[in-house]
Amino acid sequence: MQKFLCLQRSLPGAERQAEKPSPAQMQAMYAQFNEWREKFQKNLVDLGGRLGTGRVALPKPAPDGPLVEVKELVGGYMIVAATSLDEAIQIASECPGLLRPGSGVEVIEIHTPG
Amino acid sequence: MTELGEHFFRHEYGRLVAILSRRVGVHHLDAVEDAVQYALLMAVERWPRDAAPENPSAWLFRVAHNRLVGELRRRARHAAVAEQHSLGVPDAIDEVPAAFLAGDVRDDLLRMLFVCCDDAIPAESQLVLALKTLCGFDVREIAERLFVTEANVYKRLERARSRLSELGLERSELTPNHLASRLPAVQAILYLLFTEGYLSSHADGAIRRELCEEATRLTHVLAEHHVSATPETFALLALMHLHSARMTARQDASGGLLLLEEQDRSLWNQREIHEGMSWLARSADGDVFSRYHAEAGIAAEHCLAPSFAETRWDRIVDCYALLERLAPSPLHTLNRSVAMAEWRGPADGLAVLEGLEPPTWLAGSYLWSAVLADLHRRCGHIELARRHTDAALDGAPSDAVRRTLERRLAR
Numbered sequence: 001m002q003k004f005l006c007l008q009r010s011l012p013g014a015e016r017q018a019e020k021p022s023p024a025q026m027q028a029m030y031a032q033f034n035e036w037r038e039k040f041q042k043n044l045v046d047l048g049g050r051l052g053t054g055r056v057a058l059p060k061p062a063p064d065g066p067l068v069e070v071k072e073l074v075g076g077y078m079i080v081a082a083t084s085l086d087e088a089i090q091i092a093s094e095c096p097g098l099l100r101p102g103s104g105v106e107v108i109e110i111h112t113p114g
Numbered sequence: 115m116t117e118l119g120e121h122f123f124r125h126e127y128g129r130l131v132a133i134l135s136r137r138v139g140v141h142h143l144d145a146v147e148d149a150v151q152y153a154l155l156m157a158v159e160r161w162p163r164d165a166a167p168e169n170p171s172a173w174l175f176r177v178a179h180n181r182l183v184g185e186l187r188r189r190a191r192h193a194a195v196a197e198q199h200s201l202g203v204p205d206a207i208d209e210v211p212a213a214f215l216a217g218d219v220r221d222d223l224l225r226m227l228f229v230c231c232d233d234a235i236p237a238e239s240q241l242v243l244a245l246k247t248l249c250g251f252d253v254r255e256i257a258e259r260l261f262v263t264e265a266n267v268y269k270r271l272e273r274a275r276s277r278l279s280e281l282g283l284e285r286s287e288l289t290p291n292h293l294a295s296r297l298p299a300v301q302a303i304l305y306l307l308f309t310e311g312y313l314s315s316h317a318d319g320a321i322r323r324e325l326c327e328e329a330t331r332l333t334h335v336l337a338e339h340h341v342s343a344t345p346e347t348f349a350l351l352a353l354m355h356l357h358s359a360r361m362t363a364r365q366d367a368s369g370g371l372l373l374l375e376e377q378d379r380s381l382w383n384q385r386e387i388h389e390g391m392s393w394l395a396r397s398a399d400g401d402v403f404s405r406y407h408a409e410a411g412i413a414a415e416h417c418l419a420p421s422f423a424e425t426r427w428d429r430i431v432d433c434y435a436l437l438e439r440l441a442p443s444p445l446h447t448l449n450r451s452v453a454m455a456e457w458r459g460p461a462d463g464l465a466v467l468e469g470l471e472p473p474t475w476l477a478g479s480y481l482w483s484a485v486l487a488d489l490h491r492r493c494g495h496i497e498l499a500r501r502h503t504d505a506a507l508d509g510a511p512s513d514a515v516r517r518t519l520e521r522r523l524a525r
Contacts, residue, residue, distance in 0.1 A: 020151060022252035023123035026158050030123070033162040047163045 004088035048078030127250030153178035348397035349406035355390030356413035427457035460492035480509035
């Protein structure tokens with residue numbers, strides 16, 4: 001199986017969801033996440049995590065032009081194994097909370113030599 | 115992986131808010147709630163990845179505690195800079211407990227319940243505060259359960275919070291005197307919480323049951339602590355169990371309400387009846403007879419009757435008469451007339467209501483009209499019966515109630 005890098009991306013222009021989940025909703029999220037993990041046990045190579053602040057290191061002299069901070073675009077990452085890009089997208093899409101208003105996922109094939 | 119209980123997150127929320135607000139003072143309630151919210155979110159994020167910790171409660175406590183200490187330090191620094199003051203972080207939060215003290219939890223829950231029932235807080239705000247802090251419901255969920263708007267819930271919470279933040283400055287601990295004088299208010303709020311669930315016309319049975327279970331859970335905390343283990347508390351607990359026993363049987367398969375005489379008594383929960391009866395026995399201690407005793411007595415008669423016809427209506431009439439004296443309400447009189455009609459016939463039932471001038475809220479309600487319609491019909495007063503039947507059907511709060519009335523009053 002091939003590996004795919006999944007990046008959670010905030011969609012440009014979307015309002016950040018201000019509403020906090022209630023304890024009962026959190027319990028439901030917890031159960032859904034466990035179910036999803038169970039279902040795709042074989043595919044989940046690395047559940048990854050949230051991404052915090054980052055900085056871009058540049059060759060000197062730095063080129064002109066805008067450089068965006070990493071965290072503004074990517075909220076978290078994980079690595080899944082799948083037989084095709086479509087399957088990888090399917091797995092990522094079913095992850096609870098990943099696809100919601102204001103957030104999407106970018107799935108990128110990882111080429112490994114050999 | 116550790117299996118979490120059905121309401122683990124909600125109950126942890128209540129537990130942690132109670133423990134932490136005791137440590138830092140209830141005037142920091144907002145910071146406490148934020149820290150607990152944060153800890154639960156961390157759990158949702160981390161546990162499925164790394165497997166839940168062996169002691170989830172202790173894990174949550176540690177995360178919430180650290181978050182709270184950090185936030186209060188930050189606030190204290192702010193205040194210090196602003197006022198050129200020395201750093202004044204409350205001492206209590208520096209005492210991080212070496213081990214997790216489970217024994218304190220019940221005390222803390224109980225204490226929080228008494229904090230919610232400060233007599234300077236209006237009862238409707240007390241109820242909302244208890245639902246939020248002790249039961250872990252959020253504003254939207256409370257609004258849904260109490261049939262009020264979210265704005266209304268916010269308003270009630272604000273009133274409670276502003277009172278608590280005043281209290282915080284005094285940093286007063288609750289004294290045994292406080293506890294004794296507030297106990298009736300605490301009982302009243304738990305009773306209210308229970309009836310909100312039991313009498314609710316909410317379509318979702320699970321939601322109604324949930325409120326009843328929360329009320330029963332907290333009343334158990336009350337009954338198991340020496341400051342609040344009084345005959346009234348036991349009677350209140352008895353009445354909750356005895357009502358809960360019949361809860362499932364009150365609905366037919368499609369969610370419609372069933373009359374007492376239509377209910378399948380084999381569906382009544384014997385374990386609940388048993389538990390209710392043993393609390394009722396414990397409540398018969400000393401010479402106290404409260405409204406909870408009267409109500410539990412009525413519920414017990416219904417639970418123990420082998421059939422509708424064999425119900426000891428005379429005792430139920432007596433209990434309602436006592437209830438009218440202890441907690442005067444024309445609603446109790448109305449109930450007594452119903453029981454009287456079963457005991458001595460519809461004419462005697464009507465006689466109970468003679469001379470009673472119902473207040474507008476009752477006169478305009480479907481209950482009042484339905485009882486009158488039923489009694490007049492059984493007495494053969496066709497015209498009166500029809501008039502009251504129409505009024506009852508017009509005033510029915512839900513389709514389930516309307517269908518029940520049609521069935522009953524059409525005969």
